[in-house]
Amino acid sequence: MAPGVLESILERLPHVDGHPGVLVGLDPGDDAAVYQIDADRALVATVDVITPIVDDPVTFGRIAATNSISDIYAMGARPLLSLSVACFNAQLPVEVMGDILAGAAETALAASAPILGGHTIKDPEVKFGLAVIGEVHPDRILRKSAARAGELLVLSRPIGSSALATAFKKGEFDESDARYKGLVSNMLRSNRSASEIALEAGVRCATDVTGFGLAGHLLEIARASGVGIELDFDAIPVLEGAREALRAGHTCGGAQANLQHAGQKVSTKRNLDTVDFGILSDPQTAGPLVFTIGAEQADTIVEALRRDGAATASIVGRITEDHCGSIQVV
Structure with a gap:
């Protein structure tokens, strides 16, 4: 919905x-x-x-x-x-x-x-x-409403599952393809370890990226916490083949609804094309955790996630005092 x-x-x-x-x-x-x-x-x-x-x-x-x-x-x-x-x-x-x-x-x-x-x-x-x-x-309890200005955003795993799954359903590749194996492996990875690592580090704000896409769920954090979000687009980890799938038009109605809902709440300082916006709005199934953490701890927690097997865990943005309730893509 x-x-x-x-x-x-x-x-x-x-x-x-x-x-x-x-x-x-x-x-x-x-x-x-x-x-x-x-x-x-x-x-x-x-x-x-x-x-x-x-x-x-x-x-x-x-x-x-x-x-x-x-x-x-x-x-x-x-x-x-x-x-x-x-x-x-x-x-x-x-x-x-x-x-x-x-x-x-x-x-x-x-x-x-x-x-x-x-x-x-x-x-x-x-x-x-x-x-x-x-x-x-x-x-x-980890809450969407607990983000604080100055904290950094950490994404535990790559996104792009809906685009890849749509391409698979349309016959672009089969179960022997590396893209399929990467897609399934990502969706089967439990968020248990990421949650435990976050709690150990003192994280208070988190959510999982699912049906509303990365932009939609970050907007929930921004609104609930009364903060703005600066999102580093180049730092976002994306599943292998997802960009190509989007470029070929393999998207779903949910992605379009997500993008329409984000509306004026997502602004950008850079040129984003249709594929880029598709990445931000792509609905996820069993998607990653995204959470906020103090800048002094961010590198340490990313290293812990990677040691645990989340090889693409990354710092993808920061929490700001301005532009409350919105996202600025840089």
Whole structure:
């Protein structure tokens, strides 16, 4: 759903400010809801469902689970359990349904969030995801609203998954291609380590880059924190083949909606072409974490991420006092 449409829908819901136990709800929204149960513990809850992004059902199940659990890590929490949400059509072989669930169950169990139940719906279009419950100390929640001027922006992994996945679906390359392998490897990489490294370094502001694209999720940080963002475009890590896919016109409706929503909130000091704007608005599946950190710690945390296997982790910008609620691309 386009971000602007979602915002207009959520405006109609009743406010829950002051409701006992609610630490994070919809006003302002974040990657997951947080409900405090005692002085040292709070429950974190999220749900995410996607359509197939690859052909192999086991791999799709694993990616869907990774994508759903990511919101727990984006909040600085650890997952506890999950429930599956499956939409299958009558023509889908039972074996394929089972493979999707098996792939998801394997990934969820490895993340210490075993699938303990769920719900299945008849639907012409296949969709799958998880509702995930996690746990966090109330003082260690990562929030979109905690960015401070002077901090630097760190992106843990490359982006460009939607462009590549669209090119794959249109037959531009097959599963033996390095582009496919890089795409799947990136989507299967858990954000657990990045979250733990960020917490150890004292990070307070984070989100995962998913459906609204990099620009959309950075705008959420800018608005929630009351800051501006200066984005170093050349520093953004991009998956191999993603730029070429965008240049060939392999984009999706979600990217167009993301770009339209960003509107006047993204300005630039440089010449950006259609491909460049496509990178900024490309929706991500199981995308990276982006977080803010003091300038004196930024290089150290990037080195830690790279030692952990995130070879392209990079400093991609800084938080500013001016241009609040917007992004300036440099």
